[in-house]
Amino acid sequence: MGDEAAAQVEQLGELARILEDAGYIEKKGGRYDLTPRGMRKIGQKALKDIFSQLKKDSFGKHKTSLTGTGGERTDVSKKYEFGDPFLLDLEKTVMNAVFREGPMTPVRIQPPDFEVYRTELITSSSTVLMLDMSRSMILRNCWAAAKKVAMALNQLIQSQYPKDNLYIIGFSDRARRMTAEGLNQVQWNEQVYGTNMQHGFMMARQLLGKHKSGNKQIIMITDGEPTAHLEESGEVFFAYPPTQRTVTETLKEATRCTREGIVINTFMLEKSRYLAKFIEQLTAINKGRAFYSSPESLGEYILVDYVSQKRKHVK
Numbered sequence: 001m002g003d004e005a006a007a008q009v010e011q012l013g014e015l016a017r018i019l020e021d022a023g024y025i026e027k028k029g030g031r032y033d034l035t036p037r038g039m040r041k042i043g044q045k046a047l048k049d050i051f052s053q054l055k056k057d058s059f060g061k062h063k064t065s066l067t068g069t070g071g072e073r074t075d076v077s078k079k080y081e082f083g084d085p086f087l088l089d090l091e092k093t094v095m096n097a098v099f100r101e102g103p104m105t106p107v108r109i110q111p112p113d114f115e116v117y118r119t120e121l122i123t124s125s126s127t128v129l130m131l132d133m134s135r136s137m138i139l140r141n142c143w144a145a146a147k148k149v150a151m152a153l154n155q156l157i158q159s160q161y162p163k164d165n166l167y168i169i170g171f172s173d174r175a176r177r178m179t180a181e182g183l184n185q186v187q188w189n190e191q192v193y194g195t196n197m198q199h200g201f202m203m204a205r206q207l208l209g210k211h212k213s214g215n216k217q218i219i220m221i222t223d224g225e226p227t228a229h230l231e232e233s234g235e236v237f238f239a240y241p242p243t244q245r246t247v248t249e250t251l252k253e254a255t256r257c258t259r260e261g262i263v264i265n266t267f268m269l270e271k272s273r274y275l276a277k278f279i280e281q282l283t284a285i286n287k288g289r290a291f292y293s294s295p296e297s298l299g300e301y302i303l304v305d306y307v308s309q310k311r312k313h314v315k
Contacts, residue, residue, distance in 0.1 A: 080114035087117040124214035126165040128204035129153060131178075132222035133170040133186070134195045142269045146221045147183045153219075154180035167207045171200035173228055173236050194228030194238040198246070201253040201264075202230075208262055216262045218288075223269040225278045226250040247278060254285050264288040 077089040092115035101108060129150055137143045150168055157164045168178045170186070173194035178186075201218070208216045228238040229249040239246065257264060264286045266279055271292060279290045 077115045077117050080111075080116045089115040089117055124163050125161070126167075126208050126211040126214055126216050127153075127157075128167045128169055128207055128218045130169045130171060130175075130197075130200045130204060130218055130220040130222075132195060132220075132224065133172040134224055135172075135193070136223055136270075140223060140270070142221075142223050145269075149221065150183055151180050165211060167204070169200050169203055169207075171196050173238065174230075175199040175203045177203070193240075194236060195222065195224045195226055196228040196230070196236065197222070197226040198229040198250040198253045201250070201257055205253070205257050205260060205262060209260065216260070218257065218262060218264045220264060220266045221269065222266065222275075225272065225274040242274060242278075247281070250278075251281060251285060254282055258286045262286075266290045268292045 077092050093109060093113050096113040096115060097109045100110070100113065131146050131150060133143070137146065154166055154168075157166045168180060168183075169175050170178045173192045174196055197220070200220070204218050208218075225242050226246050227240050227242045228236055229246045231237050237243075237246065254264060264282065265288050266282065268275060268279065268290065282288070283290050
């Protein structure tokens with residue numbers, strides 16, 4: 001080993017000691033693993049990186065004209081009605097009394113004079129993040145972006161929307177539950193082929209079915225069309241190009257999601273003829289949304305959309 005290589009090894013060893021002392025990693029056997037604190041730090045960094053790329057007006061693109069009761073106060077006021085939160089707009093209340101009685105003192109305020117601030121209703125949400133784990137996601141360098149979004153979304157919900165629920169599902173030949181902490185320990189099987197969206201939708205529907213209220217949605221990140229589905233026997237059927245049967249079975253599961261009020265939002269990382277055609281069918285059935293995104297802008301799309309959809313306004 002040359003002097004330069006030896007110096008680099010020494011620097012890496014010193015860095016590992018610093019991270020271990022800070023509580024970000026811990027040694028298990030002959031390897032280092034991230035601690036929960038380390039995962040939170042990575043999630044915070046991912047969240048900061050993604051939001052730092054946004055323009056200041058990005059959050060204004062999904063506004064509606066409707067407001068509701070409960071939630072965060074706005075700067076807009078209205079006449080008080082029974083049941084409204086009593087967030088009094090004192091200035092307008094006094095002005096209403098003056099207009100009613102004229103410029104005299106003392107000002108006599110009556111119930112019809114009360115003006116209160118409107119509020120934005122922030123809804124609770126249950127979300128399943130479905131991550132395509134097919135080989136092409138690695139080969140096209142899409143997996144790193146998808147993993148970063150998962151950690152950032154997990155951090156966003158934990159820090160700002162703790163009443164929300166987030167589940168992560170990885171799908172290739174089959175779908176499986178994952179955790180944000182487990183994303184860095186994913187082991188890839190080079191012998192496995194398939195993009196089994198059907199199993200992913202099925203598992204997502206079962207998870208979201210546990211929650212009877214609030215918004216329920218699936219955020220699917222993929223770079224390919226469905227090429228696998230589960231047979232009635234539980235065996236995986238795979239074919240490329242996709243067979244009509246696989247497409248049909250996948251859309252059947254999407255239909256079940258639709259019946260249960262689950263919105264499917266798809267973020268496509270590849271523009272392919274098969275994928276575009278399938279997504280058109282999926283969107284027609286589910287009334288969800290589909291976006292094409294590059295890996296670089298994936299986090300910007302998903303996190304801004306999540307935050308904006310949190311604010312549901314009702315009269």
